[in-house]
Amino acid sequence: MSTDDGRSGLPPEADERIPRGWARHPRERMLITPIIAGVGGLLAFFTVVAIVVWLPIHTFDPPASADWSPLSNQAVAGRNIFAANGCYVCHSGYSRPQDVRNALYFLYPKISQPGDFFGSDQSPNLLGTERTGPDLSQEAGWHPDDWQRAHFYDPRFVDPMSLMPSMKSLFSDKQVEQLISFVQMRSGKSGLLRYAGQLYSKHVVITNQGFPPAPIGFEGAHATIAESAEPKVPAGQIPEVPNLAQIDRGYWLSGDPLPVTPQNLLRGKRVFLERCVGCHGIAGDGKGPGAKFMTPAPADFTSADDACCGGDTGPGDFYYRILHGWPGTGMENFGDRLTVDDIWRVVLFIKTIPNHTLDRNVLPQPKDYITWQPSKELLGWIATRQKMTSNASFDKKAVTDPFMQEAMRMFPGLAAGDTFYINGTTETLSLTAARNAIRSIYFDLLNRAWAQAKARGDKLPPVWQKAIPPEVPGQQ
Ligand code: HEC
Ligand code: HEC
Missing domain, CATH: 1.10.760 (Cytochrome Bc1 Complex; Chain D, domain 2)
Known part of the structure; x- marks a missing residue:
């Protein structure tokens, strides 16, 4: 920039830096006008978009994977x-x-x-x-x-x-x-x-x-x-058999590994209130707001009889269902969302619900805990399933048929025969x-x-x- 008096318009010290007698640099013109910059910028932008967006959309067409299936x-x-x-x-x-x-x-x-x-x-x-x-x-x-x-x-x-x-x-x-x-x-x-x-x-x-x-x-x-409706029990079967068929046998008789302490019960109550009441209800009676949509309806935990003596209400059965969910029912899988200990704690807590531990401001106590005992009928029936002399039918052979794999995933308690x-x-x-x-x-x-x-x-x-x-x- 120069001004009328031939000086650069910069502070005087700057002019002093140009040696005397030297030709002044010619006035510069901007070669890239705003229009050229704008058009060039847009061109560069759209070239990039064409290469990374348009081209792949119109040319990237991988064949269907083996797993692909169409929508109805x-x-x-x-x-x-x-x-x-x-x-x-x-x-x-x-x-x-x-x-x-x-x-x-x-x-x-x-x-x-x-x-x-x-x-x-x-x-x-x-x-x-x-x-x-x-x-x-x-x-x-x-x-x-x-x-x-x-x-x-x-x-x-x-x-x-x-x-x-x-x-x-x-x-x-x-x-x-x-x-x-x-x-x-x-x-x-x-x-x-x-x-x-x-x-x-x-x-x-x-x-x-x-x-x-x-x-x-x-x-x-x-x-x-x-x-x-009251289930009809076929001769030679106990009522819980089809339910047990959906639980891995290793859990049928297992107990809760955690001690019944006020801390464990309180933590269990908290998990229940945070995760389970939508279906099982704020009173634990299976009448949560989600229950009307579901059949079977969510389980009712208020019966002391069920808690002590049901054929499929042992701590191991409960643990397995909370861990994996119960296919065919709304009961969902918590295995990725609750820790193993928290699942066992909520199992402990569920066994106190018949003693009104879900009431407001009630701290569940160890005396509220109802211990589960397998009934004679259950033990008798399990004895007929666990053939200790020959466990060939429980052998976990590698199964390659995907439909059989899925059947085993749905019914992990069934043996081959x-x-x-x-x-x-x-x-x-x-x-x-x-x-x-x-x-x-x-x-x-x-x-x-x-x-x-x-x-x-x-x-x-x-x-x-x-x-x-x-x-x-x-x-x-
Ligand atoms: C989306 C609804 C839903 C949620 C959420 C849910 N449940 Fe269930 N639950 C069910 C249904 C439905 C059943 C099946 C009842 C049946 O078939 O008799 C069930 C069954 C169970 C059973 C087996 C009961 C029995 O008598 O064998 C247990 C234990 C259980 N739920 C615990 C829990 C716990 C603990 C939570 C929270 C961590 C939970 N559920 C969250 C719907 C739910
Ligand atoms: C504001 C965010 C948000 C929007 C919008 C939303 N969801 Fe969700 N969705 C979630 C969150 C968070 C969860 C996990 C908690 C839960 O299960 O509700 C979820 C869970 C789900 C699940 C269950 C996943 C599982 O198996 O646990 C399905 C299915 C689902 N959403 C479908 C939809 C559909 C269909 C729509 C549109 C009609 C939708 N969502 C809109 C946030 C959203």
Whole structure:
């Protein structure tokens, strides 16, 4: 910059630094005008966008993974609701290696592959980035539909500490069912297999316990809590047999390893109030706000008789159900959310509920604890199952058939040769029967979804992809 007097306009000291007699530097012009800078900047920006966004979208098309499966029409409608309501803002749709390490037994059993997102029913993708809620790529089959209904109506009904918004104002009954279909079908073949196991277990549990099917959509909000009919006990069986079939045998007679102290009981009460009252009720009577949606209805813990002497109410049985959940019922899996000690503590606490320890401001005391004793009938029956001379039937041989693996996951208490009857019907309960039923439900779901995707004109992988058997992650 120069001024009229030929000086630079800079402070006098600066002018002094130019040696006398030297030519002054020519006046500089800005070669890059703001317009050129603007256009150039935009060009650079859009080149980068084209390379990292546009190009991959239009050229990256990995083949379907072995686990990929299409969505049914109902699930596609549910996917649109999922997108329209911004569920992906809180829930991502892919699981990473570190997720699998954190939660192998629930929600994240496998790492997502690019080929899991094949096809037009996955586009535009709903991968999301935020994990305010859990990743839902593997949500299928972990809960039965009745749990999902109660949860969508009001997430606090099943998880008193949940921050997920209630969805009751958004959906008609039809839309709720569509959303549930999406959640239950989005996890590929391994998810379909889990869902098939869940559907079969639901059938066994409600038939055995004499419960009606669960209400559809949000009808449960206006229903009364389902009641069970008196179960019919087949000759030569004790009533709890089908329930015990869903608990690993090692737990049937085991006691609580923790001592009955005021501290343990108080901690157990706290866990119960924070996690369990939505279903089991603030009085422990099974009449929480979520209960109306569910069949079987949540367990009632107020009976002293049940606490001391039930055939499947031992501390080990309770522990196993809280750890793994109870497939076919709304009882969920707490294995990834509670520590082993906290589970045993809440088991201790549950055994004090008949003595009114859930009342306000009551500190549960060791004297309130009801000790469980196996009945003579239970011991007699177990003795017929535990053939100590030959335990060949309990041998854990490597099983490669995924349908059998799933049957064993649903019914860990069944040995290979066991055959029982369900609620006085002629229907048998055995690993083979479970395997066959789960297999046919799985293929029914898969074949119907393929046919519907084809009718929609979706891009499908070659037909042999359909025949690749599903895997039960973590069971190989
Ligand atoms: C504000 C964030 C937020 C939004 C929006 C949201 N969720 Fe959630 N969601 C959560 C949180 C947190 C949890 C975990 C606690 C719970 O189970 O309620 C959760 C849990 C879930 C679960 C159960 C996971 C499991 O198995 O434990 C499902 C299914 C689910 N959400 C579906 C949806 C759908 C479908 C929508 C859209 C209609 C949605 N969520 C919207 C935060 C959110
Ligand atoms: C989403 C609802 C729900 C939640 C939350 C829930 N439960 Fe359950 N629970 C059930 C249902 C449904 C059953 C099955 C009852 C049946 O089939 O008879 C059940 C069964 C059980 C059983 C087996 C009872 C028996 O008599 O064999 C135990 C123990 C149990 N729950 C403990 C808990 C504990 C502890 C918590 C909290 C950490 C909890 N539940 C949270 C719904 C729930």
